[in-house]
Amino acid sequence: MARKYSKKASADVKRAMKKRKAGTLKSGRSGKTAKSRKQAIAIGLSEARAKGRKVPKKASRKRTVAKARKAA
Structure with missing residues (x-):
């Protein structure tokens, strides 16, 4: 089965996770410190x-809502 993400993309996520742990990962336009794991992954992928x-x-958003309705 093919990889979903490239190895370089994984490296970007890894770097973001390390920055989060160090407390220096900034998010978005506001530049606030990102603290959650999910947020760090999202920033790395972005x-x-x-x-x-x-x-x-x-x-x-549409696809996620549709999936939730289908599952329920």
Whole structure:
């Protein structure tokens, strides 16, 4: 089975996780310190996308809501 993310994208996420642990990971326009694990992963993937790495597109709101309804 093919990888979902490229190795370089994984490295970007790893770097973001290390920054979060050190307390220096900044998020978004506000520049506030990101503290949650999920937030660090999201920031890492977002940076990887910006660099043009192989990362799947963000799940759209519609698709997530539809999946939740289907499961229920």
